[in-house]
Amino acid sequence: xxxxxxxxxxxxxxxxxxxxxxxxxxxxxxxxxxxxxxxxxxxxxxxxxxxxxxxxxxxxxxxxxxxxxxxxxxxxxxxxxxxxxxxxxxxxxxxxxxxxxxxxxxxxxxxxxxxxxxxxxxxxxxxxxxxxxxxxxxxxxxxxxxxxxxxxxxxxxxxxxxxxxxxxxxxxxxxxxxxxxxxxxxxxxxxxxxxxxxxxxxxxxxxxxxxxxxxxxxxxxxxxxxxxxxxxxxxxxxxxxxxxxxxxxxxxxxxxxxxxxxxxxxxxxxxxxxxxxxxxxxxxxxxxxxxxxxxxxxxxxxxxxxxxxxxxxxxxxxxxxxxxxxxxxxxxxxxxxxxxxxxxxxxxxxxxxxxxxxxxxxxxxxxxxxxxxxxxxxxxxxxxxxxxxxxxxxxxxxxxxxxxxxxxxxxxxxxxxxxxxxxxxxxxxxxxxxxxxxxxxxxxxxxxxxxxxxxxxxxxxxxxxxxxxxxxxxxxxxxxxxxxxxxxxxxxxxxxxxxxxxxxxxxxxxxxxxxxxxxxxxxxxxxxxxxxxxxxxxxxxxxxxxxxxxxxxxxxxxxxxxxxxxxxxxxxxxxxxxxxxxxxxxxxxxxxxxxxxxxxxxxxxxxxxx
Amino acid sequence: xxxxxxxxxxxxxxxxxxxxxxxxxxxxxxxxxxxxxxxxxxxxxxxxxxxxxxxxxxxxxxxxxxxxxxxxxxxxxxxxxxxxxxxxxxxxxxxxxxxxxxxxxxxxxxxxxxxxxxxxxxxxxxxxxxxxxxxxxxxxxxxxxxxxxxxxxxxxxxxxxxxxxxxxxxxxxxxxxxxxxxxxxxxxxxxxxxxxxxxxxxxxx
Numbered sequence: 185x186x187x188x189x190x191x192x193x194x195x196x197x198x199x200x201x202x203x204x205x206x207x208x209x210x211x212x213x214x215x216x217x218x219x220x221x222x223x224x225x226x227x228x229x230x231x232x233x234x235x236x237x238x239x240x241x242x243x244x245x246x247x248x249x250x251x252x253x254x255x256x257x258x259x260x261x262x263x264x265x266x267x268x269x270x271x272x273x274x275x276x277x278x279x280x281x282x283x284x285x286x287x288x289x290x291x292x293x294x295x296x297x298x299x300x301x302x303x304x305x306x307x308x309x310x311x312x313x314x315x316x317x318x319x320x321x322x323x324x325x326x327x328x329x330x331x332x333x334x335x336x337x338x339x340x341x342x343x344x345x346x347x348x349x350x351x352x353x354x355x356x357x358x359x360x361x362x363x364x365x366x367x368x369x370x371x372x373x374x375x376x377x378x379x380x381x382x383x384x385x386x387x388x389x390x391x392x393x394x395x396x397x398x399x400x401x402x403x404x405x406x407x408x409x410x411x412x413x414x415x416x417x418x419x420x421x422x423x424x425x426x427x428x429x430x431x432x433x434x435x436x437x438x439x440x441x442x443x444x445x446x447x448x449x450x451x452x453x454x455x456x457x458x459x460x461x462x463x464x465x466x467x468x469x470x471x472x473x474x475x476x477x478x479x480x481x482x483x484x485x486x487x488x489x490x491x492x493x494x495x496x497x498x499x500x501x502x503x504x505x506x507x508x509x510x511x512x513x514x515x516x517x518x519x520x521x522x523x524x525x526x527x528x529x530x531x532x533x534x535x536x537x538x539x540x541x542x543x544x545x546x547x548x549x550x551x552x553x554x555x556x557x558x559x560x561x562x563x564x565x566x567x568x569x570x571x572x573x574x575x576x577x578x579x580x581x582x583x584x585x586x587x588x589x590x591x592x593x594x595x596x597x598x599x600x601x602x603x604x605x606x607x608x609x610x611x612x613x614x615x616x617x618x619x620x621x622x623x624x625x626x627x628x629x630x631x632x633x634x635x636x637x638x639x640x641x642x643x644x645x646x647x648x649x650x651x652x653x654x655x656x657x658x659x660x661x662x663x664x665x666x667x668x669x670x671x672x673x674x675x676x677x678x679x680x681x682x683x684x685x686x687x688x689x690x691x692x693x694x695x696x697x698x699x700x701x702x703x704x705x706x707x708x709x710x711x712x713x714x715x716x717x718x719x720x721x722x723x724x725x726x727x728x729x730x731x732x733x734x735x736x737x738x739x740x741x742x743x744x745x746x747x748x749x750x751x752x753x754x755x756x757x758x759x760x761x762x763x764x765x766x767x768x769x770x771x772x773x774x775x776x777x778x779x780x781x782x783x784x785x786x787x788x789x790x791x792x793x794x
Numbered sequence: 795x796x797x798x799x800x801x802x803x804x805x806x807x808x809x810x811x812x813x814x815x816x817x818x819x820x821x822x823x824x825x826x827x828x829x830x831x832x833x834x835x836x837x838x839x840x841x842x843x844x845x846x847x848x849x850x851x852x853x854x855x856x857x858x859x860x861x862x863x864x865x866x867x868x869x870x871x872x873x874x875x876x877x878x879x880x881x882x883x884x885x886x887x888x889x890x891x892x893x894x895x896x897x898x899x900x901x902x903x904x905x906x907x908x909x910x911x912x913x914x915x916x917x918x919x920x921x922x923x924x925x926x927x928x929x930x931x932x933x934x935x936x937x938x939x940x941x942x943x944x945x946x947x948x949x950x951x952x953x954x955x956x957x958x959x960x961x962x963x964x965x966x967x968x969x970x971x972x973x974x975x976x977x978x979x980x981x982x983x984x985x986x987x988x989x990x991x992x993x994x995x996x997x998x999x
Binding site: 248251254255256257258259260261262263264265267286288306309310313316317320321324 | 863886889890891894897898903906907909910914917920921924930931932935936
């Protein structure tokens with residue numbers, strides 16, 4: 185049975201079309217197939233397709249061809265499963281390569297025994313697919329690589345972040361370490377500075393110690409020289425005193441010799457006292473126990489007093505001796521008049537001492553400088569002057585400009601040292617300009633404190649008490665009974681000698697005896713005054729005075745002590761004494777003090793000075 | 795359109811009919827893959843629009859690859875072979891010449907292979923059915939659809955959802971392989987009386 189197949193229509197399709205029957209006999213073979221297979225349609229029509237293409241006779245194919253034929257279902261032979269149904273060489277590509285085909289077979293519409301097979305050439309598509317797959321594989325590979333790279337990158341980023349953190353930590357650590365290092369360096373530098381400072385300080389200390397040692401050695405040397413000098417100075421008058429006392433014992437000496445000996449003893453005794461006073465002064469200053477008062481003082485009156493006091497010596501040496509004032513000086517200043525007097529007496533005394541001819545002038549002026557104002561007093565002489573070497577040692581204690589000068593001019597060698605220290609305590613100093621053989625100018629400056637100007641006195645002012653005039657008038661001291669308490673027999677005898685001339689007395693060699701005698705005399709003839717030595721064996725003056733005061737004894741007790749230091753007076757007064765006298769005893773002072781404490785002096789008694 | 799229910803006898807007859815066709819199709823698939831095909835008992839039910847989406851269609855909506863075969867004639871309807879994405883790819887790679895495991899998507903070759911597999915399986919079922927029912931059926935060319943996302947066209951199934959239909963649903967898996975799938979059959983109710991008559995099922999309610 186034939187079926188009209190429109191061959192012309194089939195030839196126009198880009199598919200390979202073959203129509204065949206159940207026996208696989210070909211009924212149509214279009215030009216596309218002719219072109220693909222190279223088999224002319226005429227050659228194939230009505231021939232057995234199974235013979236040409238044996239695959240079609242395989243059961244798997246035959247079975248599905250039967251389904252199509254009997255059930256009318258379309259049957260697909262996919263390229264993926266079959267590659268091709270008809271083995272046709274590929275139109276391009278390598279030799280031996282077959283065309284890749286997708287083949288549909290279904291029953292020809294309107295026929296019950298013909299099947300139409302349409303073949304689509306997918307060779308190109310499959311090549312492209314293969315390339316796409318390769319590309320895709322590559323892309324997937326790339327993707328995997330990228331993912332790996334990304335993963336690595338992520339890991340690197342994580343690591344970078346960690347490293348960064350570590351780096352940050354290291355940077356911070358390093359910064360911290362650098363800070364620490366800087367701090368250590370600064371510490372080291374500071375330590376080095378301290379060390380250098382310490383070394384400098386040590387060096388300075390060593391230098392100071394060396395200087396101090398040298399000074400100490402020099403001081404020790406000076407002190408030794410001073411002691412030697414003092415020893416000499418003390419021994420010299422002592423020798424004279426003792427020697428002339430021996431002369432006085434000689435039987436048969438004339439009255440002139442006796443008077444001469446007595447005057448020599450007195451002169452040397454006074455010189456000895458001056459030496460001891462100087463030693464006490466320098467000792468007080470050096471130990472810081474010298475106290476300075478500030479009293480309203482008239483400088484003009486003070487200087488005039490001193491000029492008056494010392495004029496006799498100038499007259500004696502036929503020297504011109506006068507006081508001048510430059511400009512306007514204060515009417516009053518605030519100073520210690522006693523100490524200022526001591527300084528000026530020393531300087532003027534020196535000037536008079538070391539000037540053989542010419543003049544000694546005292547020039548006073550005010551150097552105004554507000555709170556730094558100074559009162560300046562120049563003592564200008566035309567004396568022997570001094571060398572530079574002599575100047576250098578001038579103010580050192582225990583020295584003189586020249587130790588040999590002591591021999592010639594006498595003195596303790598302490599006067600200038602004392603004066604310089606006193607001037608400093610008064611807020612000034614002593615300076616010297618001198619020329620050997622031509623004379624010297626000693627300049628003392630002091631702090632005048634609060635001053636009043638002009639220099640015309642309008643109100644009473646305190647001045648240094650002028651030296652007491654030698655008492656020449658008789659003093660009342662009759663009927664007075666004095667108890668002399670002293671462990672030294674000579675002193676008891678000396679005091680007895682003084683008292684005996686004007687009143688009654690008794691003696692005691694220690695405090696205990698004194699207490700007993702006072703008790704014994706209370707009810708018969710009580711003492712009017714007790715002269716109490718303070719340092720005695722058995723019972724000293726302090727204790728004895730205490731006992732008497734506790735027993736209600738009101739008799740005035742005058743302390744006698746060789747301790748002339750500040751504080752001794754207070755100590756004695758605290759013990760119950762009424763007044764204080766220092767040894768050696770000044771006769772005049774002794775008698776006037778006794779008069780002061782006796783209530784009923786006898787008018788016919790007279791005290792005379794030596 | 796008559797409104798009827800599916801009684802047990804009819805259901806049994808239909809189950810047996812579908813089982814026969816599916817078994818024949820499974821034999822063809824087994825022959826292709828060289829592995830045993832394990833079938834579940836067919837699930838037969840009536841579907842009416844508005845019903846809750848039946849499990850078979852639910853399965854269909856989750857499928858990634860569907861091969862449809864529409865038929866008409868004394869029976870009208872469609873037969874489909876459905877695979878989840880992993881299974882469709884695994885099956886196609888298993889049957890391909892080079893079995894290249896690096897291919898991770900259905901390209902033209904693998905799609906062609908799945909279309910032929912569907913063609914073989916669905917032809918087996920339809921051949922069996924048409925033999926059993928002496929039905930003369932006309933077939934459209936089979937088609938393969940890849941469903942990438944919800945809402946992609948399902949071919950004939952989109953139309954079936956708006957009509958009443960008799961649904962046959964058979965699940966299977968390929969032994970020793972991670973491949974599973976479903977065979978779905980839908981028959982328009984218009985054609986059912988003839989179907990039932992052929993099966994000598996006496997009544998339609």
